[in-house]
Amino acid sequence: MGHAALMSFVCLLADQIACSLAVQLKTSDSSSKLKWMRREPFGNGTVVEVPTDTGAMCMDGSPFYFTIWPGTSTHWTFQFHDAGMGCFTFSDDEAFGDDDNNCEKRMDTWKGSSTTRSDAECTCRNYDSEGNNETCNCVGLLDCDGSLQAGHLDEPLTTPSGRKMYSRGRRNLQATLDMLLESYNLGSATDVVISGQSAGGVASFAALDAMASWTPDAKVRGLHFAGFTIAHEKAKAEGEYIDQLQKMYDFHNIGEQMPADCLADHSDYPHYCMLGEYSTRYIKTPMFVMNSRYDAWQMYVFDGMPWGDVYEPEGGDIVPDLKDAITAYGDEWMTEFQQFIDLNNTHATFVTSCICHTHCGEDNAKFLEATYDGKTLLELWAAWYNNPVKVNYIDDAAANYDCNGGHVFHR
Secondary structure, three states: OOOOHHHHHHHOOOOOOOOOOOOEOEEEEOOOOOOOOOOOOOOEEEEOOHHHHOOOOOOOOOEEEEEEEOOOOEEEEEEEEOOOOOOOOOOOOOOOOOHHHHHHOOOOOOOOOOOOOOOOEEEEEOOOOOOEEEOOOEEOOOOOOOOOOOOOOOOOOOOOOEEEEEOOHHHHHHHHHHHHHHHOOHHOOOEEEEEEHHHHHHHHHHHHHHHHOOOOOOOEEEEEEOOOOOOOOOHHOOOHHHHHHHHHHOOOOHHHHHHHHHHHHHOOOOOHOOOOHHHHHOOOOOOEEEEEEHHHHHHHOOOEEEEEEHHHHHOOOOOOHHHHHHHHHHHHHHHHHHHOOOOOOOOEEEEEEOOOOOOOHHOOOOHEEEOOEEHHHHHHHHHHHHHHHHHHEEOOOOOOOOOOOOOEEOO
C-alpha cells in the first residue's frame, strides 16, 4: 500500500497499534494489494453548495459546501476535516493568544468562510471481504462553523464590529445528508465509513451515531484518528484546553449534539462529553479508534511540554528532562483508555507507543510497513470493517520515536 496513504490512516486515528502476545512486528510485503483510493482535489470531484435557505451556512453567512467524488458502487466514505479547535469569544483577551478562538477573526479564514477554500478532500476507506479497496462515493465535509460541526444557534450573533456570525454546524451536516439522500442516492448505500483525524476525529465521534441513523439499512463504521482526548488536570485550568472547550460548548449550544445519557451521567461538567475519554463510552455504532498513548499534541497542549522537544527532539531521542513527564502522561492516558477497552461492544482499537499525533503517519514508513501475524494495519482495518468484533491491538513498548518497527504487541 502507498506509504503516504496508509500513514494517514494510521496516525490519523491517533496511532493505536498492537498485535498478539510476544508477537514481533515485521516488515510487510511491499506488493500488498491494499491501497487507499485517493480522491485528489480538482479531479473529478464536485463542490456542492448547500442552499442557505436550508439554514446551512458558514460562520460569515457564506454557503456551506461539501465536495463529492462520485463512485460506481454503493459504498460511501465521509471525511470530517481538521480545522483545529472551534471558537468561543469575540475578545482577543479571552482567546488566549490564538486567533482561531476569536470567532470574528475566524470568519475571515477558511475555518469560518467558504469563500477562501475551494474544496474539502476525501479518501475512500471501504474494503470488501477479501480486503480489496473499493471504489466509493467520497464526501469531504468543510469545517467552517467554529463548533466542530456540533453547534447550532437559531439566530446569528452580532460581533463587536456589527457583523453577523452564524453557528450552524449541526444544520450543515443535516442539510448535506438531506441533499445526498435526495439527489445522490445515499439511501441505497450498503456500507458507510465516517472518518476524521484530530479535531476531525472529535467531530466524527460526536456525529457517528446520528449519521448512522440516517442510513439505517447500511452497515456503518467509524474510523477515528488521533481524537481520543482525556480530562488531564492541567488542561482544566483557566485558559487551557478543557476550559476553552467548556466556553465553546456554551457559546455554540453544543449540548444538543451530545449523547443524552452522557449528559445525564456528567451533568456537572457536560462539556466533558466532547472529550474522547467520555464520548466514546456512549457510542453504539462500531468504530475503529487509533491513537498514540503518548499523543504529542496532547502532551504539548494539555500538559504544557515544549513543542519542539516533543515533536522534533534533537537526534530523534526523548529529551531526558521530559522522560518522566512523557511516561506519566502515557500511563494516565492508557488508564483512561482502558475504560473504553473494557466496554462490552464490537469496537476495535489500535494504540501505539510512538510519540506522535497525526504527523507520524505520513512521515514514517516503518509504521506503515509494520505487521501483526503477517497483516498490515490496513489489512487489520479491512478485516474488522467487514466483520466488526471486539479486538484491541496494544503496543506495550516504552515511549519512542520509532513508529513502530520491531516492537512487541499484544491483542
